[in-house]
Amino acid sequence: MDSTVSQFERYAWFGVFGVLVTFAIPWFWWGVERVLLGLPIWLWWHIGWMLLAAVSFWTFTQRAWGLGVTGESGAESHVETSESPAETTEGTS
16 A cells, blocks of 8 residues: 555545545435336445445555555554563663
8 A cells, every 4th residue: 555645535535525525425416206126326336335335435545545644654653663662661760
């Protein structure tokens, strides 16, 4: 996994999440009584939208996990050491 995220990809992910949130509730299907395969059309929209959201989130975890949470590059911002907590506090009293 590449730890750097381009500026374009950063804005693209914010756009993707904005669209996912905006259309998660099918307000434009409210009041429509059409039925497809025994279920209301708005329910089919919701099922499809949740599948699209799941694929989007999975792709995000693979490409840009940490974007907007961790350091500038989207990678972990802390440095891990091999010392255990006991070793780091032994000499301090």
